[in-house]
Amino acid sequence: MLHILTLGLNHQTAPIEVREKAAFGPDSIHQALADLTQSAGVAEATILSTCNRTEIYCGQENADKTRILAWLSEYSGLNQRDLDKSIYHYPNEAAVKHAFRVASGLDSMVLGEPQILGQMKDAFLTASSIGATGKVLNRLFQHTFSVAKQVRTDTAIGANAVSVAYSGVNLAKRIFTRLSQQTVLLIGAGETIELVARHLKQNQVKHIIIANRSIDKAQTLARAAGGEAITEAISLAQIPERLHHADIVVTSTASTLPILGKGAIEAALKKRKHSPMFILDLAVPRDVEPEVSQLKDVYLYTVDDLKSMVDENREERLRATEQAENIIDFQVVKFMRWMRSLESVPAIKSFRAGLNDLKQAELQRALKKLGNGGDAEKVLEQLARDLTNKFAHQPSQVLKQADIDGNASIISAARKLFNL
Known part of the structure; x- marks a missing residue:
C-alpha cells in the first residue's frame, strides 16, 4: 500500500x-x-x-x-x-x-x-x-x-x-487616493496579473500598460481589461522606454531573473522628476531587485508585505x-x-485467484469424466459437491479451532463475512 x-x-x-x-x-x-x-x-x-x-x-x-x-x-x-x-x-x-x-x-x-x-x-x-x-x-x-x-x-x-491581487490593489489605493487617475504598468499575463487587471478595471483605472514576453498574450489581456480604460500591450524589451509613465507597477512573471533592476528604476525616476512610484512585486522568484527598496520616491512591496494588511472581514x-x-x-x-x-485489495485478489484455481482444477476433472463417457448429471453433481467441500474446508477448520480456543471474534467475523 x-x-x-x-x-x-x-x-x-x-x-x-x-x-x-x-x-x-x-x-x-x-x-x-x-x-x-x-x-x-x-x-x-x-x-x-x-x-x-x-x-x-x-x-x-x-x-x-x-x-x-x-x-x-x-x-x-x-x-x-x-x-x-x-x-x-x-x-x-x-x-x-x-x-x-x-x-x-x-x-x-x-x-x-x-x-x-x-x-x-x-x-x-x-x-x-x-x-x-x-x-x-x-x-x-x-x-x-x-x-x-x-x-x-x-x-x-x-x-x-480576498485574493493577493485584490489586497495589492487595496494597498495601492492607500498610497494613491485617486487610483482612477494613475497609469498602471502590469508585467506578466498570468492569472495573478489577470486578477489585478480585473480589480483595476473595477476601480476605473483609465490607463493600463501590459508588458509580457508574448505580445499576443499581452494583447489578449489588454482587450479583456479594456472597456473605458486605455490599454496598451508591449513587449518586455519595451519596458525601459515606457517605465517612467507608470505610477503603479505590478509584476508577476515566472522569470528566474529580475525583470526590473535598480538602474532602470533610477532612470525612470529621473524622467518622472522623482514623482513617487508604487511597485508591487508578486513574483517568486522576485521580479524586482531588492536594492530598489533603497531608492527614494519608490514604494516597493513584495507578497510578504501583504501580511500586514488589515482583514476587514476577519470575524x-x-x-x-x-x-x-x-x-x-x-x-x-x-x-x-x-x-x-486498499489494504484489502491484495487479499481479495488472492482469494479470487485461489477460487479460480480451484474452479479450473475441478472443471478439468469434470470435463475429463464427461470425455470418458460419464453420466452428465452425475458429473455435475460431483462437480458441485467437490467445489462446495473444498471451498468450505479451510474456513470450517479455522472455525472449529476458534471454537476450541474460545475465540469468539473469528466466529463473529465469519457470521458477518458469510452472512450467516
Whole structure:
C-alpha cells in the first residue's frame, strides 16, 4: 500500500529568499517531476509551486521524507540546514487534511483566497499529463477539488475571500487616493496579473500598460481589461522606454531573473522628476531587485508585505473557517476509509485467484469424466459437491479451532463475512 506524504514550505515557514530558490517555474516543472519519480524512489508525485508556497505531494511505499528532502536540497541548491528550518511534512491523514485546507484557502496568506484552487488544479494536471500521478494521488486531488467546492458552496468563506491581487490593489489605493487617475504598468499575463487587471478595471483605472514576453498574450489581456480604460500591450524589451509613465507597477512573471533592476528604476525616476512610484512585486522568484527598496520616491512591496494588511472581514471569515474545518474533518475520515480499503485489495485478489484455481482444477476433472463417457448429471453433481467441500474446508477448520480456543471474534467475523 502506498503512503501519502506532503513536504513543503510556505509564507509562514520560510522567508521569500528561501521560497524563491525552492520555486519551480513552468519551464522546469516537467523535468523536476520526472527526476523526482526516478531518483527519489517516489511512485507518484505532484509539485505545487506558487509565490507563497512550494509543496511536493507524494505517493510512496513508506512515509520517510529523507530522500525527498535530499532531492529538493540538490535540485534547489538550498543546503539541508536552511531547508530543515523552513520545511514541514505531513504523512497520510495529516497530508490529506493539509491538501483539503490548502485548496479551500484556509492555509493562504489571505484567508479564503480562491486563486490557490486553480493553481492546485494546474499542478495536478501538469503531473498527470506526464504520468507522474497514479491511483492514490488521482483520487486525492479529485477528492480535494470536491471538498474545496463544498467549502465555498456551504460556507461564507468564498463570499468574503480576498485574493493577493485584490489586497495589492487595496494597498495601492492607500498610497494613491485617486487610483482612477494613475497609469498602471502590469508585467506578466498570468492569472495573478489577470486578477489585478480585473480589480483595476473595477476601480476605473483609465490607463493600463501590459508588458509580457508574448505580445499576443499581452494583447489578449489588454482587450479583456479594456472597456473605458486605455490599454496598451508591449513587449518586455519595451519596458525601459515606457517605465517612467507608470505610477503603479505590478509584476508577476515566472522569470528566474529580475525583470526590473535598480538602474532602470533610477532612470525612470529621473524622467518622472522623482514623482513617487508604487511597485508591487508578486513574483517568486522576485521580479524586482531588492536594492530598489533603497531608492527614494519608490514604494516597493513584495507578497510578504501583504501580511500586514488589515482583514476587514476577519470575524466573518473566522466563523466560516470553523464551518470549513468541520467539513474538512468529515471528508478526511471519508478519504482515509478509502485508503484503508486498499489494504484489502491484495487479499481479495488472492482469494479470487485461489477460487479460480480451484474452479479450473475441478472443471478439468469434470470435463475429463464427461470425455470418458460419464453420466452428465452425475458429473455435475460431483462437480458441485467437490467445489462446495473444498471451498468450505479451510474456513470450517479455522472455525472449529476458534471454537476450541474460545475465540469468539473469528466466529463473529465469519457470521458477518458469510452472512450467516
